[in-house]
Amino acid sequence: MKRFARKLGWLLLACGLPGCAVGNQLSASRADYSAYRQTRVAPNVEARLAASGRYLREQPEGRFRPEVRAWFELAEPRFFADAHDRPSLLRAYLRALPNGPHAQAARDRLEEFELLNEYSGKREAASERFLTRVESELERAQAERERFIATVTGLVVSMANTRTFGQPTGELDHTLIYRFRLEPPVGHCVGDVCQKQFELGYSVPTRAGLVARSARFELGIDLNAGLVKRLRLAGPELFSRVTEAVDRIYLDPGNLLGRTEAIARTLQLFENTLEPVLPSGECRRDVVAPVVLQRVCRGVSLSLVVGIEPGELDRVEVSATKP
Numbered sequence: 001m002k003r004f005a006r007k008l009g010w011l012l013l014a015c016g017l018p019g020c021a022v023g024n025q026l027s028a029s030r031a032d033y034s035a036y037r038q039t040r041v042a043p044n045v046e047a048r049l050a051a052s053g054r055y056l057r058e059q060p061e062g063r064f065r066p067e068v069r070a071w072f073e074l075a076e077p078r079f080f081a082d083a084h085d086r087p088s089l090l091r092a093y094l095r096a097l098p099n100g101p102h103a104q105a106a107r108d109r110l111e112e113f114e115l116l117n118e119y120s121g122k123r124e125a126a127s128e129r130f131l132t133r134v135e136s137e138l139e140r141a142q143a144e145r146e147r148f149i150a151t152v153t154g155l156v157v158s159m160a161n162t163r164t165f166g167q168p169t170g171e172l173d174h175t176l177i178y179r180f181r182l183e184p185p186v187g188h189c190v191g192d193v194c195q196k197q198f199e200l201g202y203s204v205p206t207r208a209g210l211v212a213r214s215a216r217f218e219l220g221i222d223l224n225a226g227l228v229k230r231l232r233l234a235g236p237e238l239f240s241r242v243t244e245a246v247d248r249i250y251l252d253p254g255n256l257l258g259r260t261e262a263i264a265r266t267l268q269l270f271e272n273t274l275e276p277v278l279p280s281g282e283c284r285r286d287v288v289a290p291v292v293l294q295r296v297c298r299g300v301s302l303s304l305v306v307g308i309e310p311g312e313l314d315r316v317e318v319s320a321t322k323p
Helices: 002-015 022-027 030-041 045-058 065-083 087-096 103-120 128-160 174-182 238-247 256-274
Strands: 188-190 193-206 209-224 227-235 291-297 300-305 314-320
Touching (some): 045 065, 087 103, 103 193, 103 238, 128 174, 128 238, 128 300, 128 314, 174 209, 193 238, 227 238, 256 291
Antiparallel strands (some): 193 209, 209 227, 227 314, 291 300, 300 314
16 A cells, blocks of 8 residues: 555656646747657656756756756755665666765665675675674664754754743743753753753764764853843854765864855755744844854744854754844
């Protein structure tokens, strides 16, 4: 039944989203319509993904862009999700979208499969126990990375949902209070500064095997006369650590390009995470470095700030908007 439902879902996607493009056909240029037509006559989902990606890239002002983008944004992540544990589909994704939104993740996932195959080719791999251990290690590493990302994004969402600035800490989001007061190690307050330290380990796959990594960060609650003034999530190269876990890569601390790409990748993650809470269309504000993202609306001001100078921390800061 699940297999049938999956095939039915892909059939609906292949047929396209509801809507009529006749009016656009009459007013579109020949090149625009020809590129659009390729998205409609593609024989399968892989071919349509390739044609849609090509159309969105080559027709920035195309008359059919809203329709193509709507289908692509629905079909592309679904195709990648179905491909996650199937190397043949991962390769199909890369054939269709070598520079697609999940292209790097597809390459990383294939590398994990290749790593497992390399292990299996060794003498010790003849033992079923060894293969089971390798698979278990990869699964554990995946679980660790997911836990780290879920912790960070969960805290950011709870911070962004805060509407009780100027009130006692007991009025904060219940999830945030649980993470701070009850989940070990518990946070503590000294004067008007409350802090809780996190240190989460995770591993990333490399050609040499799994490499252990560690992310250290702090949840801070700044008070004014005992009332909540500001929330902070901060850590050394926190955005680089997030990108390592999301993309399953190892980032050399001295690699400036890798650091820049990590900031951009984390920015994309947080934009998606915050969209239901502080939507871009309503809340987005222009930024100036070291701020890389700012949302101001619904009584909340949230900023992502990059640590540039030595010793500076990457941080997410949330406070009430100024009256």
